Amino acid sequence: MAISVEEELEGLSFPEAPRIIVKPPGPKSLELLNAQGEFETSSVVYPKAFRFAIDSARGATIRDVDGNYYIDWVAGIAVLNVGHNNPYVVQSVLEQLGRYWHWMSEVPSEVRVRFLRNLHSILPEGLKGRAKVIFGVTGADACETAVALARWVSGKPMIMAFEGAYHGIHQGIVTATAKTELQVYAGVPMVNIARVPYPYPYRCPLPAKDAEDCGNAILNYIEHLLSDPYSGIGQVGAIIVEPVQGEGGYIVPPRGFLKGLRDIADRHGVLLIVDEVQTGVGRTGKWWAVEHFGITPDIMCMSKAIGGGIPMSVVAYRADYDEKLPEMFHLGTYRANPLALAAGAATIEYIQSRNLLDRTLQLGEYARRTFEDMADRYPVIGNVRGLGFMIGVELVRDKSTKDPGAKLAGYVRRMLFENGVLMHTCGHFGNVLRFMAPLVLTRRHLDDGLRIFEEVIKGSMGYFGLLNHL
Ligand SMILES: Cc1ncc(COP(=O)(O)O)c(C=O)c1O
Known part of the structure; x- marks a missing residue:
């Protein structure tokens, strides 16, 4: 019996994600990070932002060498639009x-x-x-x-x-x-x-x-x-x-x-x-x-x-x-x-x-609205904008002054990572979190990621002493 596109997409990703069994970087990741650092330039960005070593990747998910599973909202910087290891590719x-x-x-x-x-x-x-x-x-x-x-x-x-x-x-x-x-x-x-x-x-x-x-x-x-x-x-x-x-x-x-x-x-x-x-x-x-x-x-x-x-x-x-x-x-x-x-x-x-364009429009719209809804509730989210799976969530320290929240964004990125969601930053001030997941991201992984994102935003406001703004 033919399976639906959604069922097929479910099968592309690791079902375990997100699952963190050891706080990254785990021991095997650390060993590889150190070994690489010995031989390679220290003028790198990503190994500092995402301190892990990759074992394998599927669909919109990644497994690190310590057995942690992440939801991937980076897609190799908007590269893997049909996902990692797509069988057709x-x-x-x-x-x-x-x-x-x-x-x-x-x-x-x-x-x-x-x-x-x-x-x-x-x-x-x-x-x-x-x-x-x-x-x-x-x-x-x-x-x-x-x-x-x-x-x-x-x-x-x-x-x-x-x-x-x-x-x-x-x-x-x-x-x-x-x-x-x-x-x-x-x-x-x-x-x-x-x-x-x-x-x-x-x-x-x-x-x-x-x-x-x-x-x-x-x-x-x-x-x-x-x-x-x-x-x-x-x-x-x-x-x-x-x-x-x-x-x-x-x-x-x-x-x-x-x-x-x-x-x-x-x-x-x-x-x-x-x-x-x-x-x-x-x-x-x-x-x-x-x-x-x-x-x-x-x-x-x-x-x-x-x-x-x-x-x-x-x-x-x-x-x-x-x-x-x-x-x-x-x-x-x-x-x-x-x-x-x-x-x-x-x-x-x-x-x-797989008619992924329409799906990206619809799911992207849903994701953007969810981020916008969070922006209404959390004063550190100054602005949300985007089309399809290209969504920017701009963090500020103060909504009225729009003072850019660059440190806040870096902290959110790290906390997301430690909770099994990979999301990168961008922007003039480095204060924009960008959603650029593979287009094959499942609805479940989108919802899990959004839930974790909200928890992390709330937690980061506490960390930066901004909870009284709620
Ligand atoms: C809009 C745009 N143009 C050009 C480039 C450069 O591409 P590459 O890193 O493959 O040289 C990038 C990379 O992020 C980009 O986003």
Whole structure:
């Protein structure tokens, strides 16, 4: 007898999760953490935030080497959209593994054409059936290629990027990423990047009465920069934007913002690059976040989930740019790795065949409402926003001043971890907890996680002496 999709998804994850039998890091985790620390750089982030060593992972759950089970709301930073160890993806990769897994990157194969057909069938309107794509390996690589492409086809060097942006840390694209210390570490001068505010309704950088007004104020400012010959901005070839800002704090722009940006770009002959590295492949409940806003990018960056967990990135661009590109415009030994193509093709097929987009919209809406309901009851939750399985919960020390609760967020992350829920932070101040679970998360694991989240929020208010605010 055929089983339902929900029954199938139940079978993907460890049923034991969440279960903590030894406070992490347990002895085996500690041994591996110490051994790794002996050989590897101490310039790491994640092993400090999540002090455990992984044994195995399934669906939306992880088991550590000490036998603890966690609900995974991180998904390898929005990568494993169809879950860890998804049998359909495993089968596709194994099949390819039995054939070949690397040769010269541009040579055709069945798996490459299968991936290309699948990808083209899900591109946003306007690119679907019309775009060309070029492969890369990482998200930064994709954004780097997108910017190079825009400069090349427009003949204009300046790129407009947003406050709070994250596009990667390769030497070129790190100039568009907004965290200044990352630019300093990369050792590159800030050249040819014009920084403009992102519409962050909760903390609008320009005076505004509501979210839409915030978006409009920023659009007016961009319009001004591009039309005033004395704005000092130079020849802008492209604007690069995240349709929902990721590392910057899971910020959803106001409804009309991206359409307004598209109009401005068209009027000024500027290309619009949309970075869907984190938002793509169903994360927001649509294949691409731009579909929520009804716009078509000129150039679109994809990575993370597009390779099903095996490194790969893709840039889609308007086919009319193709004739302008010389051979060797982009190179790289490992582009379009056959195993990544197999995993990526299978990921798209799995999402399609299980109708995961609608499920993500519905379950995501339920999760967001639950967080919002908590925001009504706990003064440390200043703001909740999100689309699908991309939800940001912004913590503050005081709702009236919006004083960012960065330490609080770090503490909540640790307490969640110790109680069997993996959730990471992001945001301008590191005070936003982000929900980015695999799309195959079961309803039970969502509810368990939400319950633990609420208990931890309550407990952390006690820890920080904020209970009298209740
Ligand atoms: C929106 C966005 N663009 C680009 C990147 C860079 O991707 P990678 O870390 O694969 O270089 C990231 C990574 O988090 C991202 O979120």
